[in-house]
Amino acid sequence: MNSPALPLRRGLLPSLMAIVALALVYGGVISNKDYQQTKEALARDLAARAHRTALDIRNQLAGYETALGAIAESRCVQDRDATHCRDYFPGLYKRYPETLDFVAIDNLGKVFASSRARTCETRGRPRRWPHCA
Structure with missing residues (x-):
């Protein structure tokens, strides 16, 4: 007793599976x-x-x-005038607030003007500015 629907299922199921597989591949692409x-x-x-x-x-x-x-x-740097540089440098902080310090250095590498204090504390002892970290 072969059912007439059995050959239809054998032909329809693989076709549906192929369509689903192709749809998945297409979706992946x-x-x-x-x-x-x-x-x-x-x-x-x-x-x-x-x-x-x-x-x-x-x-x-x-x-x-x-x-x-x-x-x-500027005149204070050109003349290496520490007094005028100390007056000039703090005003630069208003234009460049992200800076830490303005320092003027001569040709020999010596600091002759800074906008910060010339001494700092190192392990409780004051030290001269060029040696401060």
Whole structure:
């Protein structure tokens, strides 16, 4: 007693399985394509951000270079006048609040002016400024 539905099931089930398998493969291909496009878009965005950041840093450093050139050409530095430099340097903090200190150094590497105090505490003992860490 062969049922007339039995050959239909034998032919329909493998066809349905093949359709489901192809649908899964197609979904995987589409998903992979979307993943690759997203990955490329993120890489382009990251490269653009890195380029903008590099330009910002370059512009900021150019500003500092200009400022340091102007400070080096100031009268107190040119004349190596520590008194005038001590008056001049604190005003620079208003323009450049992120700086730690402004120091003027002569050709021999000796500090002749600083905007900070000339002594500091080292293990409880005061030491001269050039040796302070």
